[in-house]
Amino acid sequence: MSDDLKQPFLDELKSVTSLSDAAALKVKYLGKKGLVTAQIKSLSTLSPDERKQAGQQINELKQFIEAECDKKESVFKNDELKIRLLSESIDITLPGKFAAFGSEHPLSKTLGEVIDIFTRMGFSVEEGPEVELDQYNFEALNIPKDHPARDMQDTFYVSDDIVLRTHTSPVQVRVMENRKPPLRFIAPGKVYRCDADVTHSPMFHQVEGLMVDKDIKFSHLKGVLITFLRQLFGPDIPVRFRPSFFPFTEPSAEIDMGCILCKSAGCRVCKGSGWLEILGAGMVNPKVLENVGYDPEEYTGFAFGMGIERIAMLKYSIDDIRLLFENDIRFLRQFS
Amino acid sequence: MRASFDWLKDFVKIDAAPEAAAEKLTMTGLEVEAIERIDGDAVFEVNVTPNRADCLSMIGIARELSASYNVPLVFPDLNVVSESKELDFNVEITDPELCRRYAGRIVRNLRVGPSPDWMKKRLEKCGIRSINNVVDVTNYVLLEFGHPLHAFDLKTLKGSMIRIGTPKSVKGSAGLKFKTLDGTERDIPGDSLMIWDAERPIAVAGVMGGLDTEVTGATTDIFIESAYFEPTSIRRTSKKLGLKTDASYRFERGTDIKALETALDRSAILMKELAGGTVYGKIDIYPKTFHPIEINVRYERVNKVLGIKLEPRQILASLNGLGLEIEEQGSAAFKVQVPPYRSDITMEADIIEEVARLYGYDNIPAELPETCLGGDQKKEDIYSQDLKRDVRQSFLKAGFTEAVNLSFIGADELDLLSIPADDARRKLVRIKNPLREEEAFMRTTIVPALIRNMLHNVSHGNRDLKLFEASRVFFSTGPDTLPEEKERIAALYFREKAKTLYREDAQDFYVVKGILEAVLAGTGITDVSYVRSSEPFLHPGRAADIIINGQKAGYIGALSPAVTEKLDLKASKPSIIVLDIDIASIMSASKRKATYRQLPKYPFVERDTALVLDAAIEAAEIIGHLKSYPSDLIEDVSIFDVYQGTGIEPGKKSVAFNVRYRSPEKTLTDAEVEALHAKLVEHIVGKTKGQVRG
Ligand SMILES: [Zn+2]
Secondary structure, X not given: OOHHHHHHHHHHHXXXXXXXXXXXXXXXXXXXXXXXXXXXXXXXXXXXXXXHHHHHHHHHHHHHHHHHHHHHHHHHHHHHHHXXXXXXXOOOXXXXXXXXXXXXXXXXXXXXXXXXXXXXXXXXEOOOOOEEEHHHHOHHHOOOOOOHHHHHOOOOEOOOOEEEOOOOHHHHHHHHHHOOOXXXXXXXXXXXXXXXXXXXXXXXXXXXXXXXXXXXXHHHHHHHHHHHHHHHHOOOOOEEEEEEEEOOEEEEEEEEEEOOOOOOOOOOOOOOOOEEEEEEEEEEOHHHHHHOOOOOOOOEEEEXXXXXXXXXXXXXXXXXXXXXXXXXXXHHHHHO | OEEEHHHHHHHEOOOXXXXXXHHHHHXXXXXXEEEEEEOOEEEEEEEOOOOOHHHOOHHHHXXXXXXXXXXOEOOOOOOOOOOEOOOOOEEEEOOOOOEEEEEEEEEEOOOOOOOOHHHHHHHHHOOOOOOOHHHHXXXXXXXXXXXXXXXXXXXXXXXXXXXXXOHHHHHOOOEEEEEEOOOOEEEXXXXXXXXXXXXXXXXXXXXXXXXXXXXXXXXXXXXXXXXEEOHHHXXXXXXXXXXXXXXXXXXXXXXXXXXXXXXXXXXXXHHHHHHOOXXXXXXXXXXXXXXXXXXXEEHHHHHHHHOOOOOHHHHHHXXXXXXXXXXXXXXXXXXXXXXXXXXXXXXXXXXXXXXXXXXXXXXXXXXXXXXXXXXXXXXXXXXXXXXXXXXXXXXXXXXXXXXXXXXXXXXXXXXXXXXXXXOHHXXXXXXXXXXXXXXXXXXXXXXXXXXXXXXHHHHOOOOOEEEEEEEEEEEXXXXXXXXXXXXXXXXXXXXXXXOOOOOOOOOXXXXXXXXXXXXXXXXXXXXXXXXXXXXXXXXXXXXXXXXXXXXXXXXXXXXXXXXXXXXXXXXXXXXXXXXXXXXXXXXXXXXXXXXXXXXXXXXXXXXXXXXXXXXXXXXXXXXXXXXXXXXXXXXXXXXXXXXXXXXXXXXXXXXXXXXXXXXXXXXXXXXXXXXXXXXXXXXXHHHHOOEXXX
């Protein structure tokens, strides 16, 4: 009896083309007035034996129809979801809503790298005023008034006794006045000299450093600065020390590193020499130590200084210092 | 200083190639910056540091080569055969502390004319133009010995005498007018040293001769001056007159008081050789003889300071050739007598440097110091340095690019912002010698620089701008005291209402304020509020002062259209927000110490209510009233909608707020929350005189 329904169901199932067709077919067979439901109801007219057998058959048929209809329905459901999602599609090639990080200024970036190297070596960071007393900027550093050494630094004056600091060395004096050795610190900051062209800016950044203790030698100065340069420019960078003059150090040295642009072969930037001047340094002049009340027989120390603009310009191949202060974002974004 | 290699080899017989000699000089402290090839000679461009006046001469540089190569120094012929000793000529020093020695020679019946080629070429290679044989000889000897000489036309000198003194000491005058040989009439200060004849001044000592006594083509008799002038005096005069000459450059660095005699003799020999005539005996007024200083040097100290282990004989050998007189003092030390041309050597450390540079810096080992771990930095300093770095990082992460501007400002930039005369930002520190008037002051605010950066960027088509700068600003505290330096961080946000792919859903003011709030929250600041700002350059309706711990720490707001109009800003309907905040205020209010609090155990219940109230009532006031309601169960309040327009009476607005209730002890029931919220609404309605929106 149930076989009479199975074939027509299968035939009808073939012509189902939508979710609603499938639902209708399900109702037609399994609904309250459905064909299968009617047969289930008619079971009561049969004898108990017949009923058991027929009941089993109808039940199987019911489960079969149910499963087939569900299968069909889920196929159509998936198709419909696909169609809906497709209609919600967006152009994924349009750019995202721009939310890039800002770019750190190349000078800050360079300054940060330099500070990090020295703090890893145990140097602390000290600061001092940018508008400074002549006394700290010059006199205490063994640069008296009317001395030709003042020509080494073209100075901006606020008054006869107040200048825009020409280097961060006055920080060294201020710290030494207030503390006793051992000392190991760097003093980063802005400095000023009245000079302006492609390689000079009236304001620029320096990092100077000082180490004072009982047994500090020139060989230590070499060790610390070679370590610094190798960390900043790479382990193979050639370094040379040659004598120079700074009123506040004795002996004084100028430190050159192999030109990173031409790999020491000689180019325009290194004026064909293959060397680039990168640091000034020396053993602290005993007169400077005496000026701050240290006994130069007991303590010795070394000091060094470098220009951050020069390092940044070398690292990033920037050929005009003015670019660093123009703040053109097309320039600044190159360092993000 | 330009030095001819051929000329140097007159005094030091070395076979080295010029490049090798230049390298040697560089590595012992006389940096050769360039080598120029001229007529088969090599001309060195030598960078002579201010301490080495002795190397502003061929002999001085040759002496360095002699010490490096260990080859003796050869001096030129210095034997003058004076043909007559009769001299009716007097020299009188009135300021002996400014002129410690004055010598001269008279040459008569010479013929002024062109110099021979060999001399012209040597002078020109070293950057000096040939004038005539007499002047050329003085310049030649200047280059050779580093000692400036001056030749006067003897017949123009009145009264057969030379006096050396300042206008003050000679005439009791506070200054005078004098025409130097470049034809310029100059005001000479009363304390500048001058050379005079019996009647009048004839030269600015050590700087430049006078026009009236200059050697000309018609000159037949000359007086050659060779003197020692006090360096600081020459420097002061040269600075005051704004006149720097080859002579003043050397005198202010210190000349060789002994060798001035040698230079004088050398010039007399060359004068006779080139111009003929009769050389007369030397006049030499030398009131106080030079006494060389003596320095005691300990071998052990040399090794200790340099970090080397040299034997005494090695140390002594390295000093050979410098012309130092060395006397051994037992096994521990030696004594050095410093020749007058090395006035830079005054102490043991100077001798240690001489040893180091001749031993070779590159031969000194490199080693890292043995030292205790860790710095000695104060905890507060580390904290503040970290905090500053973090604040900068927050701006970077929020999309702001970092600017670095010069610290200078022009007064007109404050005018542009309508900063009133009594504002602290008018307490400007003036620079006496600025490069440009626009850079005559130290800045008291960063914002004008950011505005400048905006103009630059917009004019170059960079239209999406978010810039910030962290820097110091400077406030004058009086003419004789150091200014107050404060660190600030300022930002500028520029957006042009041009075509954009995505709409901004918030007003720009709120976009930037949101970033500021995030930055401040990142530093752990909780007590911050915003009150309407009266900064004159901000939009009065769209600007707020930032109040931290009850103090104004800065401001945020839209740049006033009154300012924007004055700018040459090529943008349509730009939206410009600026903010400026004091770093010390952030620092002092920042709390970054976190302590764990237990997470809530019971659920929260939320209620939303909309009020219609007077449009002038601001969010902060409403929040304030809600928060001040005395109940422990209110966990948080926030405003989530503000509406004006259709359905709301003009002058009124609808404000919807959300309250989150929670008890730490139990789950709140609907009835409890309902009752509490009703009371809260009643409270806020009473405070704001508003109505619940139905
Ligand atoms: Zn190169």
